[in-house]
Amino acid sequence: MSAPLAILVVGFGLIGREHLARIRAHPGARAAGVVDPDPAARAAAEATGFPVFADLDGALARTRPDAAIVATPTPRHVEPAVRLLEAGVPVLVEKPLSADVAGARTLVAAVRRSGVPVLVGHHRRHQPFVQAARRLVREEGALGRVLLAEALFWVRKPDGYYAPDWRRRPGAGPVLTNLSHDLDLLRHLVGEIEEVRAATANLARGFEVEDTAAVLLHFEGGALGTVSASDAVPAPWSWELASGENPVYPKTDAACYRIGGTEGALELPPLRLWRHAGDGWTTPIAALHHHAPLTDALARQLDHFLAVARGEAEPLVPVHDGARTVAVLEAVLRAAGTGSPQTPPDVGA
Numbered sequence: 249m250s251a252p253l254a255i256l257v258v259g260f261g262l263i264g265r266e267h268l269a270r271i272r273a274h275p276g277a278r279a280a281g282v283v284d285p286d287p288a289a290r291a292a293a294e295a296t297g298f299p300v301f302a303d304l305d306g307a308l309a310r311t312r313p314d315a316a317i318v319a320t321p322t323p324r325h326v327e328p329a330v331r332l333l334e335a336g337v338p339v340l341v342e343k344p345l346s347a348d349v350a351g352a353r354t355l356v357a358a359v360r361r362s363g364v365p366v367l368v369g370h371h372r373r374h375q376p377f378v379q380a381a382r383r384l385v386r387e388e389g390a391l392g393r394v395l396l397a398e399a400l401f402w403v404r405k406p407d408g409y410y411a412p413d414w415r416r417r418p419g420a421g422p423v424l425t426n427l428s429h430d431l432d433l434l435r436h437l438v439g440e441i442e443e444v445r446a447a448t449a450n451l452a453r454g455f456e457v458e459d460t461a462a463v464l465l466h467f468e469g470g471a472l473g474t475v476s477a478s479d480a481v482p483a484p485w486s487w488e489l490a491s492g493e494n495p496v497y498p499k500t501d502a503a504c505y506r507i508g509g510t511e512g513a514l515e516l517p518p519l520r521l522w523r524h525a526g527d528g529w530t531t532p533i534a535a536l537h538h539h540a541p542l543t544d545a546l547a548r549q550l551d552h553f554l555a556v557a558r559g560e561a562e563p564l565v566p567v568h569d570g571a572r573t574v575a576v577l578e579a580v581l582r583a584a585g586t587g588s589p590q591t592p593p594d595v596g597a
C-alpha cells in the first residue's frame with residue numbers, strides 16, 4: 249500500500265474540522281497541518297497536535313502537502329485555491345466553488361493552466377442513493393420524459409450560527425450556502441438549467457443577505473422546476489433532516505426532492521418511485537422503494553479525493569461542473585435583484 253497522503257486543511261471552522269476528523273480516520277491520509285488566520289481557530293487546531301499556520305504561504309514554506317482542502321468562507325475560496333494549484337497541489341474546494349462567476353472562471357483557468365485537478369466539495373454526489381437516483385432518471389429513463397422537479401430547503405438555523413460575520417452578508421445566505429447543494433443536485437439529476445426566475449426576502453432575520461428564497465427553473469429540454477429555501481422556518485423538509493446523512497440533525501424521513509415524468513415520479517432522499525398500475529389517476533398507485541446504503545458522504549468524498557490526488561481518478565465533480573452550479577446561483581441572485589429572468593452566464597468551460 250502507498251504511503252498516506254499529507255493533506256493541508258485551509259480554514260478550520262465548521263466544515264474544516266469535519267474534514268480533519270475524516271483525514272485522521274483514513275488510513276490513506278495524514279494531516280500535513282491546518283491554516284487559519286483566526287487565533288481562536290488556531291488554538292482549537294493546536295489542540296489536535298498538528299502543525300498550525302496563520303497563512304498559506306507560511307504553511308507551503310514549511311510543509312509539503314500532497315493535497316489540500318480549502319474550507320474558508322465562500323468569498324475566500326479562490327485566492328488560496330489558485331495559490332495551491334500554482335504550487336502543484338491538488339485541491340478539494342468546498343462548495344460553492346466560489347461566490348461569483350468571476351471567481352469560478354479564475355479557478356477554471358487556473359486548473360487549465362496548471363494541469364492540477366480541483367474536486368468541488370458537492371459531497372452529496374458521493375451518496376450511493378444519489379447515484380441510484382441519477383441512474384433511474386438519466387440512464388434507465390424510469391420516469392419517462394422528465395417534466396417537473398421540486399426541491400425544498402426549509403430549516404430553522406439557530407441564531408448562534410450567524411456569529412461569524414461573513415454568514416450575515418452577501419457571499420453567504422441560504423442561496424449560496426444551501427441551495428448550492430440543491431441546485432447542484434437538480435443539475436445532476438435532471439439536467440442543465442437554462443433560465444431562472446427568483447425572489448428573495450429577509451423578513452425574519454433582517455440581515456443584508458436573504459433568509460428566504462423562491463426560484464423557478466427552466467431545464468434544457470423543457471422541464472420546469474421550483475426550489476424554495478428558508479433558514480428561518482422550523483420544518484422537516486431539508487436534505488439535512490430528511491437524509492440523516494449527518495447525525496447532528498434529527499432524521500425525519502420526509503422527502504425534500506420530487507422529480508416527475510410521463511411514466512412516474514421519484515422522491516428522495518428516501519428513494520421511492522411512484523407509478524400507477526394502469527392508465528392514470530383512477531388506478532392504484534404504489535411506490536417501489538430503492539434501497540441504497542446511507543454513507544458518510546464526506547468520508548467517501550475524501551476517499552475519492554485521495555485517488556484524484558494520486559492521479560488514479562478524474563474528479564467526480566470537476567472544476568467546470570462546480571463553476572456551472574455557481575453560474576446558476578449567480579443567475580438566481582441576479583433574477584431576485586432585477587426581477588427579470590436570467591440565463592446562467594458562461595463559465596468558460
Ligand SMILES: NC(=O)c1ccc[n+]([C@@H]2O[C@H](COP(=O)([O-])OP(=O)(O)OC[C@H]3O[C@@H](n4cnc5c(N)ncnc54)[C@H](O)[C@@H]3O)[C@@H](O)[C@H]2O)c1
Nearest residue numbers: 259260261262263283284286289319320321322342343412
Ligand atoms: N459540504 C458541506 O456540507 C458544507 C458544510 C458547511 C460549510 N461548507 C462550506 O465550507 C466553507 C466554510 O464554511 P464554514 O461554515 O466552515 O465557515 P466557518 O466560518 O465556520 O469557518 C471558516 C474558517 O476559515 C477561516 N479563514 C478565513 N479566511 C481564511 C484564509 N484566507 N485562510 C485560511 N482560513 C481562513 C476562518 O477564520 C474560519 O475559521 C463555505 O464555503 C461553506 O459553504 C460546506
